[in-house]
Amino acid sequence: MGDGGLVRTALYEKHLESGAKIVDFHGFELPIWYTSIQEEHLSCREKSGIFDVSHMGFFEFCGEGVLSWLNSIGTQQYINFASGQCGYTHFLDNNGHLIDDMIFAVDSKNRVLGVPNASMISIMWDWFQSNLPDDDSITMRDLSDNTSIIALQGPESSSILEIVLGKENLVSRFRCQEISVNDLGITGWIQGTGYTGEKGVEIFIPEIQAPILWDALLNSGALPVGLGARDTLRLEKGYLLSGQDFLWPGLGVDSEIDFPEGFLARNSAETNVPFGLNLDHDFIGKKSVIKSMDSGAKWHGLLCQEKGPSPRPGHLVYDGSDHNAKIVGYVTSGGPSPSLNRTGIAMGYLEGVVLDQELWIQASSRRRIRSIVVKPPFV
Numbered sequence: 001m002g003d004g005g006l007v008r009t010a011l012y013e014k015h016l017e018s019g020a021k022i023v024d025f026h027g028f029e030l031p032i033w034y035t036s037i038q039e040e041h042l043s044c045r046e047k048s049g050i051f052d053v054s055h056m057g058f059f060e061f062c063g064e065g066v067l068s069w070l071n072s073i074g075t076q077q078y079i080n081f082a083s084g085q086c087g088y089t090h091f092l093d094n095n096g097h098l099i100d101d102m103i104f105a106v107d108s109k110n111r112v113l114g115v116p117n118a119s120m121i122s123i124m125w126d127w128f129q130s131n132l133p134d135d136d137s138i139t140m141r142d143l144s145d146n147t148s149i150i151a152l153q154g155p156e157s158s159s160i161l162e163i164v165l166g167k168e169n170l171v172s173r174f175r176c177q178e179i180s181v182n183d184l185g186i187t188g189w190i191q192g193t194g195y196t197g198e199k200g201v202e203i204f205i206p207e208i209q210a211p212i213l214w215d216a217l218l219n220s221g222a223l224p225v226g227l228g229a230r231d232t233l234r235l236e237k238g239y240l241l242s243g244q245d246f247l248w249p250g251l252g253v254d255s256e257i258d259f260p261e262g263f264l265a266r267n268s269a270e271t272n273v274p275f276g277l278n279l280d281h282d283f284i285g286k287k288s289v290i291k292s293m294d295s296g297a298k299w300h301g302l303l304c305q306e307k308g309p310s311p312r313p314g315h316l317v318y319d320g321s322d323h324n325a326k327i328v329g330y331v332t333s334g335g336p337s338p339s340l341n342r343t344g345i346a347m348g349y350l351e352g353v354v355l356d357q358e359l360w361i362q363a364s365s366r367r368r369i370r371s372i373v374v375k376p377p378f379v
Helices: 012-017 037-046 066-073 118-130 157-165 207-219 227-237 286-292
Strands: 021-025 028-033 049-052 059-062 085-092 098-108 111-115 139-142 147-153 176-178 189-191 200-206 298-304 316-318 327-337 343-350 358-362 368-374
Touching: 012 021, 012 028, 012 207, 028 227, 037 049, 037 227, 049 207, 059 066, 059 118, 066 111, 085 286, 098 118, 098 176, 098 189, 118 139, 147 157, 147 207, 157 200, 157 207, 200 207, 227 327, 227 343, 298 327, 298 358, 327 358, 343 358, 343 368
Parallel strands: none
Antiparallel strands: 021 028, 049 147, 059 111, 059 139, 085 098, 098 111, 147 200, 176 189, 189 200, 298 343, 298 368, 316 327, 316 358, 327 343, 358 368
């Protein structure tokens, strides 16, 4: 535990050794950057990067029929998933509002592991508990407090991973396994997932082992990457950010951005995410999703066509540049893209628009920036 009740991960001292700028992130003291967001971002895109994501949760679900149960409550159709396979899913409330998005890893037909977002760990624990079968056939364990999570991402991630943990621990995209015996004695779980859109893995290990693995990855060529670049990396790929691109109304809190009331209360169809939604099975909130499939606002990408102030969350989006233009939506995530020479990119909920349509982002009180509607990823 750090100052003011903030939580320090097992890698806190390692971050300080690397010169990290530490910030409060959902109650955790975590690095926002080590050198610069630009340098760390490009290293991950072009070479490799390692992230301390130990603030994320880690749940275990066990029992006969666990895949059928997950299938009945989430948007992903898990019933046909094989052992060693990962999948992305949304969990909705009875009104169809997105509570959280999660990655699940199937260890066996009777054991599944899941990763809730940092700010939603207790919320999702309670929600899962309230939806467990009445016959006690499914049990849960919260492994979050004793688990460190290190993400190794980038084109060179496989070669670095092989050096550090051996060929037996190489996993392909959305595959997973228990960590095999290795020279460092690292134990735990590894899966081919991440939040950057690059090739890579996320490694779940006991806290005591985290500094050992972190040093080994650094010494093998990986660059430490902070939360700042993690955000720009996910934005370039069009990945949702919980609490910013959607906000469950059941939390009873308002967005930090001045959106219209309920603006971020969204379902899976509105988020427009091209994976994780399967309508061939029943799940909680399905009726709302179906109703929104062909109407209403959708989450789209916006690529700026001229230089100027960067798009930021809360910026209005118009269908024209003059005073008669109509508002078609709001930016929920935006900023300069490090991979595109700092061209402005944004994601936002827009209504009645089509791909390649010109729109104008109110990027400052005096300036609207011309942009076009695109389907992410941006790079």
